[in-house]
Amino acid sequence: MSIVTKLEHPLLQHKLTLLRNKETNSKDFRDLTKEIAMLMAYEVTREFPLEDIEIETPICKTLSKKISGKTVAIVPILRAGLGMVDGVLEIVPAAKVGHIGLYRNEETLQPVEYYLKLPKDIDKRTVIITEPMLATGGSIVAAVDLLKARGVKDIKVMSLVVAEPGAKTVEEAHPDIEIFTVGHDAELNEHGYITPGLGDAGDRLFGTK
16 A cells, blocks of 8 residues: 555646646745645645534534644755645644755765754654655655654655655655655656656745756
């Protein structure tokens, strides 16, 4: 069973097409990324457990549902993962936000850690890693390694586009995590970029082409 769930909602697929288009400017790219992340968060949290609590409406007392015991942390992989954080916070406003700084060595294509700041109670939270492009899978594997070393047991990944080779790398290293994506592409080019992909998400988010 694949650990990757591709979200097929028409709004998500439409917005992904706009993201892929090289003519989409940075402002629109940022807005679309936030919108997609918000819609994805709705699906990522779908299986959160519920419990009954008693409340009082303007009419009478009643039993109603609330999320049971789930505290969430959003952990973007810097820098591109920041573009998805606000969208998730629209759905889960009480979530805490940590940061993992990784960059890819252009020769080895391996991730190099340069920054780590996490909530003190990270081990008690469901962690949603945001990383727009899951290409080789190295950054996700490194991020999950860091989180598991700190006791995190429930980890989900949100990526705009996932490449099949990267998905296999993550699955081999961490078959227990879930990956949610809108686009599932087949290949990487000789530079390690997803094909057809959408280019460098960080450059397109922040206008640093």
